[in-house]
Amino acid sequence: MNDAAVTEGLTFTESEPGAFLRPYVTHLSAYTERYADPMPRRQPPFAGVVMIFGFGAPLTLDGPEGAQRLASFAGGLHDTYVDTTTTGISEGVQVNLTPLGARRLLGMPLRELANRVVPLEEVLGGWATATVARLAEAPDGAVRIALLDEALSTRIGDAPLPDxxxxxxxxxxxxxxxxxSVASIAAELGWSHRHLVSRFHDQIGLAPKAAARVLRFEHASGRLRSGMSPADTAAVCGYYDQAHMNREFRAMAGVTPRGLASPPRTIG
Structure with a gap:
């Protein structure tokens, strides 16, 4: 089932991924953005990998590696924010994948994408170019989503399973x-801490401790937006105290917990 909406120059259609993709894809939407003036956004980290199959004006993205302009791109698991600016008409389809879904789709160590945003063709080659061209020719967002769902299902289905x-x-x-705790996970697996970190770098992108920080941040952000006080949020979400949570939010979102605006599930 598709849901269409229009919000402040943003037109989007989103749909639940098909049954095969659901373990790998958490968000799938087609969008068109038109703004008279540049539209800046700050994108806090989330526990996934984002891909934009874009065929409109490129976005300006300013993250840990500096600024660049890209229409189609992939952003790996981050533990800090990325600033984006939309200008002109930006159009495309966004896919948010679980880290293991991205590992299976890309067939590359996700450490190479951690805290990075790269051109989509850099990680998916000619398949990305051909897929973007097909999406651009489709008549509307619902058709674009269906086409990408099918293309992703075929490519992921042909790839080896993650660890x-x-x-x-x-x-x-x-x-x-x-x-x-990372020590508890390693013990249950019978792995050394070093081996666990190595496998996470390959399959997830970030080390286990850094990935846990992102998950904790995401949980705390949701609690705060639901109306929970910062002090209670810090206690519920596993921070040492509110000061610890404040430091984490400044590092990961560039703002205090109270100052964090509702983050869109998008990097663009």
Whole structure:
């Protein structure tokens, strides 16, 4: 089922991924943005990998590696924010993948994408170019989503499965919202800390401790937006105290917990 909406120059259509993609894709939407003036946004980190299949004006993205202008791009798991600016008419389809979904789709160590935004063709080659061209020719957002769902399902289905043990470790972190200790995960797997970090760098992108910080931040952001006080949020989300949470928010979002605006699930 598709839901269409228009908000302040943004027209978008979103749909739940098909059954095959659901373990790998958490968000799938087609969009068109038209603004008379440049539209800046700050994109805090989230626990996934974003891909933009864009065929409109390029976005300006300013992250840990500096500023660049891209229409189609992939952003790996980040533990800090990216600033974006939309100008002109920006159009495309956005996909948010789980880290393991991105690992299977890309077939490359995700450490190479951690805290980076790169041209989509750099990680998906000619397949990305051909897919963007097909999407640009489609008549509307619903058709574009259906086309990309099919293309992603075929490509992921043809790729090897990710490491199931890393999958288990990632799901334990997700289930505990980043509060399970890395030592406990390593012990349950029978791995050394060093080996666990190595496998996370390959399959997730960030080390387990950094990935847990992102999950904790995401949980705390949701609690704050639901109306919970910063002090209670810090206690519920596993921070040492409110000062600790404040430091984490400044590092990861560039603002205090009270100052964090509702973050869109997009990097563009």
């Amino acid at each position: 199931r043990r890393v999958g288990w470790a990632w799901q334990r972190l997700v289930a505990t919202r980043g509060t399970m």
